[in-house]
Amino acid sequence: MRLFRLAWLFFRINALNELQYRANFFVQLLQSLTALGTGLVGLAVVFDYTDSLRGWGFGELLAVLGVYTLTGGLIRTTIQPNMERLMDDVQRGTLDYALTKPADAQVLISVREVRVWQAVDIVMGLLILAVAVPRLDVAVGPVAVAAFLLALLLGGLMIYSFWLIITTGAFWLVRMHNVLELFQGMYRAGQWPVGIYPTWLRTGLTFLVPVAFAVTVPAEALTGRLTVQTLLGAIGLCALLLAVSRLWWRVGVRSYAGASA
């Protein structure tokens, strides 16, 4: 409970700090709008030539785009800034300040940063979903919404664990920023349901980089495609990834030499 209070406190401080810079909101809004615009044009051109893509209709792919935007916003608001800070701290040796604090270090490094203006994408994603959901063939009931939220939470936790595992690599390799670019490239694949990709790529996007669980599975929940097996699999893999990332983080911290001491 104390850890949640700590996270909430960090969130408020950071939010207040960033809210001073109002102009950044408009920059972010424009960026989100152009991303949305190009995403929509891409969809429109494809649907000029076909009515469905591997069984996904226009409304359903719009829902995928909504989830993609929403999850991307969540990642860039909370996960990415913290992991970037962690990489910088390892590189400059300033991680000492976090490690010497009495709270659990992993929690601390995971909640220190938040970029509130990136939340524009979260709102944008929800708006796209609001447009997309009435266009779906299936009615979205409370069960589907609950499954969607659960899938979203699981996907977010998996992306977090994935990032923590990668970022922990910085303890040995120091320079990891290029890995970020690699992730951003891979994440873009989530704009489309992973089912359209060839098997080797689909496997990579499911287990190597959990884009499938972060975007496609929540979208499946909304479009009435989610099976109980998939959801159970997501829960299992999520638990596994959380455990592995925790262990890996501990191994990493042990090999951290610091710089200031």
Next chain:
Amino acid sequence: MRALPAVYLGLMKLSIQEQLQYRVANYFYMIGMIAEPVIYLVVWSTVARERGGEVGGYTAGTFAAYYIVWTLVRNMNIVFTPYGWEWRIRHGRLAIDLLRPIHPLHYDVAYFGGWKFVVILMWLPIAAVLILVFRPTLDPTLLEVGVFALAIWGAFFIRTMALWLLGMISFWTVRVGAIFELYFAAELLLSGRLVPLSLLPDWAERLADFLPFRWTFGYPIEALIGTLPPAELLGGLLAQLGWIIAGLVAVRLLWGRAVRRFSAVGM
């Protein structure tokens, strides 16, 4: 003026040596870039298959060729970013450049031009893997290969100057981010980067004829994959030349004004 070729040679050697040091960083960057065309490729080959194998003259095989050649053209398209101008002005780099006897455009062309040799070299294994995985239908004639070899450099020059002009707006206002965003969005849609231009609606394709974007992206790709009739194949090089000259004139005009403005606020 006689010293210019020597300056170019020196700067290009320098950038080649510098970039060869950062092989791993370069590779990560190039591999991260591959996700984008692979996504487009998968989507469009799926559409082609759902329509019985063909869409707008493209099959899964020609789409593969289009988006694999795309990766090299995209790399040739990387030039000094307009976002960098603010840094150049703020950190006084420009003041140093202005003291030198030759136009700063030469430095960027030579530096990035040299880097391209490293990029092309490093691209070859990536292309080999993509070819093995996606089996493109690619059977260019000697003429097409020759035109392509010229066209990718034409694309490099056009984009260098287009982004220079864009970046120079930084001399007049600091709120340039919005302009850049819109420019890049228009470029993405109307260059052939997102999708071959012939698949766009007619009005959009006609609009692209009046803009430089297609000559930096779609044209070199189409030249190599063989979708252009001979007249357009060679005519494209002339169009590129036209845009290069227009770019040079515009840079010359704007640069004079920009520098006057810079000395007013800078030193």
